[in-house]
Amino acid sequence: MSEATPDMFDLTGETAVVVGAGIGGLGARAAQELSRRGANVVLADHPGRADDLAASAATLAGPCSTATCDVTSEDDVSALMAHAVATFGGLDVVVNCAGAMLRKEFDQTTVEDFERLLRVNTLGNWLLARAAGVQMLAAPPARGGRIVLMSTVYAERVGPIPESAYYASKAGVVNVTRALAQELGPHDVRVNCLAPGVFYPTGMTAALDETPDRLEWFAARTMLGRNGDPDHDFTGPLVFLSTPASSFVTGQVLYVDGGWSAW
Secondary structure (H helix, E strand, O other), rough: OOOOOOOOOOOOOOOOEEEEOOOOOOOHHHHOOOOOOOOOOEEEOOOHHHHHHHHHHHOOOEEEEEEEEOOOOHHHHHHHHHHHHHHHOOOOOEEEEEOOOEEEOOOOOOOHHHHHHHHHHHHHHHHHHHHHHHHHHHOOOOOOOEEEEEOOOOOOOOOOOOOOHHHHHHHHHHEEEHHHHHHHHHHOOEEEEEEEEEEEEOOOOOHHHHHHHHHHHHHHHHHOOOOOOOOOOOHHHHHHOOOOOHHHOOOOEEEOOOOOOHH
16 A cells, blocks of 8 residues: 655644734734644734734644744844744744834935834844744754745835835845845755735735725736735745745745736
């Protein structure tokens, strides 16, 4: 009798850290799906979102732990990875959905505004990936790991909303992904990036309720004629990059945007 084919999307016994996992956002969906796939999940978010984090943890199917983390703090990020290893005995997957947005015209954006976006979105992704890589390299050689960072369709274009600091900070995540994939690849640690289009509704896009014409504009930009559904369109690509199914994929940006970036 032949052996059963392994499930390439199975995470049973593995440990996943999801940052930006407070209820209401894409991070919460990521945590739920990785848990459903069998992973032990550490959910993390900014200290100001501790209540949202607890609500998100209550929706998980399996073992989990929570921790607060400011992604711009080296100490917080290192402590988060150490917490995952101490709690579940290893670190296999890290997903960063934490991010900040600033909708301001260029002449109203201060230097402090710009620097804050760079710190949260660009530096935060680098710090998390660096700390994850250090922990993954400390594991037995065969273990490897997967790191999934988050950019946006705006990594290579701009939209109708004035937010130059946001566009710049998210574009930087793309080359952070490629650079760390190069360095960590020889150790079987893969680094990839998801670049979503507009997913509605989430905590970040809920304000579009007030401008339905803009929401329609976003939908019209896609080849599918609609915006992303957070409950159905995000988790598939996320699971692909977080599991052995993508074992020969690294340094890539996967646009999950309904074809917007292909126009």
